Amino acid sequence: MFKPNKVVIHELQKSPDHAGITWFLSDKLAGVKPSDYISLEKMIRGFDREGVFHGYFGEPEINPFAASFKSYFTSQKEDEQFVAFTKEVVPQLNHLLDKKHFARGGYYVFCEYEFENNKGLGIFLVRDTEGTLFKVDDKSHSFQLDKIKYMETDKMAMGCQIDYIKYRSEGQKCLAFTHNRQKEVSDYFVEWIGCQNRKSGKESTEDLYKLIDAIRDELPINPNTNEKVTAEKLKEDIFNLVESEQTKTLDLQTIGKHLFNDNMFFLNKARAHKIEIDSSFKLHKSTFAKYNLFDVKDDDLGIKLKFPKHRFGDRRTIKIKNEGADRKLIIESPSLIDQILRRLEQMGNE
Structure with a gap:
């Protein structure tokens, strides 16, 4: 009151x-x-x-x-x-x-x-x-x-x-x-x-990560997909949104409106959980990616992989088999298979 x-x-x-x-x-x-x-x-x-x-x-x-x-x-x-x-x-x-x-x-x-x-x-x-x-x-x-x-x-x-x-x-x-x-x-x-000493982008990015983890059980249905939002998917969506707009500034009101049709979603949750976060700040991408993204490459093979953390592990899209000499990276993705087959067909016709 x-x-x-x-x-x-x-x-x-x-x-x-x-x-x-x-x-x-x-x-x-x-x-x-x-x-x-x-x-x-x-x-x-x-x-x-x-x-x-x-x-x-x-x-x-x-x-x-x-x-x-x-x-x-x-x-x-x-x-x-x-x-x-x-x-x-x-x-x-x-x-x-x-x-x-x-x-x-x-x-x-x-x-x-x-x-x-x-x-x-x-x-x-x-x-x-x-x-x-x-x-x-x-x-x-x-x-x-x-x-x-x-x-x-x-x-x-x-x-x-x-x-x-x-x-x-x-x-x-x-x-x-x-x-x-x-x-x-x-x-x-x-x-x-x-x-x-206003907060740095790195501090604010860590605050955002802390906020998402705090509300992981309170995340609503995405009105655009009608699917329950997970904390990991939310982190991925935020990162991709910033990447796609090619902007260094993350505006929580704009993102709340885009993802949940509620521009006050993140700020209201931050107040409820007593997490102090700026509503607009420069996203520290390396900090955000450190917690959420794998970015690995094999220079000898010329292969580079970049994928969100929640895609990795047992019964997930990306798995590792590491048993002695039997070491394999397994990617289950019909979409990637289709893309590679189409590209092979194009290369055969070129």
Whole structure:
């Protein structure tokens, strides 16, 4: 169950066409009613929908935000201390925004919360937008249309979560950021928070392998084939999909949509199993292949074989007979036989 404990909102007033920054900094916590919880929870859950990447705080000695957060985290965490912390870190954005002519105004929402047996701090950049309100005019006994401004809480411009349990355990990646298509916005937000040491492709690839093994008994029917998916087949499909698209980047939302018609499949499973994984990363192919693929060759014979691990062993497609001098590699594949026979026939006619 989601529960916001403290919420503070500050407004940045800046036009992308003009230099200069003006802040409206709140002096007190925002008044949050139970009916507002759903909007705040949407922002927290929006991390999964938008996709995430993880990282560490920079050293407090050289990172102003990290130093301010450490001071607050080790305090009594009273309401006044929370407000003071947010008012201290927001102006740290000035030197970043001043040189960014593209930067726009918006609301910086700080929400300290409890969610799924954990505590954390969410920091969100939210824009406002214009809408239309139907308003009853009692005199004319009719509806009038009024323009209103409201915050699009389900469409964050950028967001960061700080996991309190991981922060307390030094050495863990306690920061999670939403992916943002506007790279400039992502860059200054990440620089402000002070994210260091994002996960390498090798680490993320190992996380993916760990996730697939964790959910091997929960894999559904593939809607494209109507067959039960195995962990080994899933690894093969992922590798082949990346190979066929000739891309170094693996996007779990795209693959979830392609394989299971559910773009949130992998991210929801990762959250359920408490496996921290970036939603998009460069697949470390040699790491993935090390766990999943055989890639062997005989230079003397001029034969090269590359096949997934699950094809090997007793009662499988590829078998080994290793009894003294009787050593054989047996491949049972009618498709390969047909291909070789066709090729032999073509060569005989050439």
